[in-house]
Amino acid sequence: MQTVSSQQSNKRIAELAVLPVFFDLRGKRVVVIGGGEPAAWKTELLAAAGAQVDVYAEEVCEELSALASTSIILHPRPWTPDDLEGAALAIADIEDDAEAHAFIAAAKALAVPYNVIDRPEFCQFQFGAIVNRSPVVVGISTAGAAPILGQAVRRRIETLLPQTLTQWALLAAKLRGKVMDQLAAGPQRRAFWERLADRAFGSRAPDASDENINLPAASAAGRVTLVGAGPGDAELLTIKAVRALQSADVILFDDLVSSEVLELARREAKRMLVGKRAQRESCAQDEINAMMLSLARQGKHVVRLKSGDPMIFGRAGEEIEMLERHGVGVSVVPGISAGLALASRLGVSLTHRDHAQSVRFVTGHSRKGVLPDTLNWAALADPATTSVYYMSRRTLPGIVTELSARGMSLETPAIIAGSLGRADEQIWRGTIGEAVNAVEAFPLSAPTIFAVGDALSMKRAHVTSDPWNLSQYTDSIGIIHS
Incomplete structure (x- = not known):
């Protein structure tokens, strides 16, 4: 049984450029040196956090002058080292290097954390962009490298957090x-x-x-959530998927799940690699089932994290049936399946008014590792239907043989994609006749899909900067499996 993840996956948090901390400044004295607009903004921010702010400046701008109050006291004189005595923080708007060094020396002598505005080399701590839903406060830092990027991140977060x-x-x-x-x-x-x-x-x-919310004792019973991780890009996760990862006690993940997706999980969650891939040691499905059942019976929230969509060739049906048979609650969060990810990655539609009115997702191998003997090859040979064969690295030559024998032209457009959405991604485009040789360039262990159909000849008019510009899918989608 494989219960220990790779070194990268075991790492609960990636390297941090800075440590995010939050100061409680309520009722505490903070010193601000300088009277310009940058000092005015920091003064207003500190006062909003409940600080008693002493501002030292011979001249102050109109904006800072208007802030004067019982919590913001203006001292119209130059600062001295003694002014920092008893301060919780010290902030200065200083351009002269010599004065900045003198300010830092005074702050260090009194063990006061210091910041020189807009001069990272003179800062012991930094101010970041803020999303204010107080008492929920989100701080964003780029470690001084790209403040404009930090503001862009702030705007993105603002749209996700309701004012309520x-x-x-x-x-x-x-x-x-x-x-x-x-x-x-x-x-x-x-x-x-x-x-x-x-x-x-x-x-x-x-x-x-x-x-007046009721507080009944929560059920001690655990639960399992099957979550689709998509093709690897963490931005393609649904909000519901992120919430499931954030509430998990244990995450059982496939080895195709990217580290970027795992980074969104709850830090305290235990992570266990249970991946299944060709030519690699892996957990048997019975072992995975036993692990989910045992952990859920311990009262834990178990997230079964699968690449793509858990309901498409992810053996989700077997897992759901087993869990429900033992009385364990189970829910499913969908993800973007490889076939849909391929279409959006290349900007081609799997359906087209003139070329394809339906899509089939087809398993590329049976339990024995060969082509299933129950597939309807006569139907699959229809070039007006786009067919996507999953897990087809080894069986692709056999697929072409069967399609050709049922009358499909060897000039029918085809795409081979391996490790879609990952750093080692491979994509080939050509015809089914050429695909037999082309697939030899794909590693046997690579998760590979093979798409066939006339609609694949269509190319998008332009390439966007977003490779995952998800298309709108219409018409019918059929799924064929063993």
């Missing part, structure tokens, strides 16, 4: 004591908070019914 998140966070703080008293630590509490988090990302603010 502030009210849900305040409700969470209000209920925290009750939860601590009435629910046992571990799965029970986490289950409650996950339910509240699901509501927080809805479309409404909390109301009186939420404030």
Whole structure:
């Protein structure tokens, strides 16, 4: 049984350029040196965090002058090292290097964390871009390398976090004591908070019914979520998939799942590699089933993370049947299957008004590792239907032989794709007659799909900067399997 992941997958967190920390400044004294607009912005930010701000500057801008209050005191004189005494933080807007060095020396002598605005080489800590849903506060840093990129990240996050998140966070703080008293630590509490988090990302603010929320003991029974990881690009995960990864206790993942996807998982989650691929040691399906069942019976939330979509040649049906037979709750989060990923990667449509009115996803091998003997080759030889053969690296020559024998022209367009969406991705385009030789360049262990049909001759008019510009799929999609 393979229960230990690769070194890369075992690493719970990638290398950090800086450590994100949050200062509690409520009622604490902070020193700001300088009277320009940069100092004014930092002063307003510090006061919003509850700090008592002392500003030292011979001259102050109009914006800073307007901020003067009981929590922001302006001292119209040059700063001295003694002014930093007792400060929780010290921030300066200084352009002169000699003065900046003097400021740093004074701060170090008094063990006060320091920052010279817009001069990373003179900073012990940095201010990042902020998304404010206080008490939920998101800080974004590029370690001083690309502030504009940090602002772009902030704008992206702003669109994901509803304004009502502030009210849900305040409700969470209000209920925290009750939860601590009435629910046992571990799965029970986490289950409650996950339910509240699901509501927080809805479309409404909390109301009186939420404030009087019932706190029944959460079920100790575990559950399993089958999650589709898609072709490898973490940005193609659904929000629901990310939430499942963030709430997992254990993640059983295939070796085709990328490290970028695993990086989105809950840090405390145990990760276990159970991948199955040609010519590699792997867990048997019975072993995977036993692991899921055992872990769920321990009250854990188990995420079975599969590349592509779990319901397409992912043996999800066997796993669901086994779990339900033993009374374990199971749910499914879909992912982007390899066939659809290939179409969007190349900008070709699997269906076309003039060339193909349906799509078939076909297994490329049976349990014995050869072509299934139940496939309807006469139907598959119809060039007006786009067929995508999964797991077809070894059986591709046999597929071409069968299609040709049923009348399909050897000039029919074809695509071979291996390790789609990964660093070692290979893509070939040609005809089915040429594919037999072309597939020899693909490693036997590479997850390979073989697409065939007249619609594949169509090329997109232009290439976008986004290789995963997902197309809209119409008409019927059929799935054929052994």
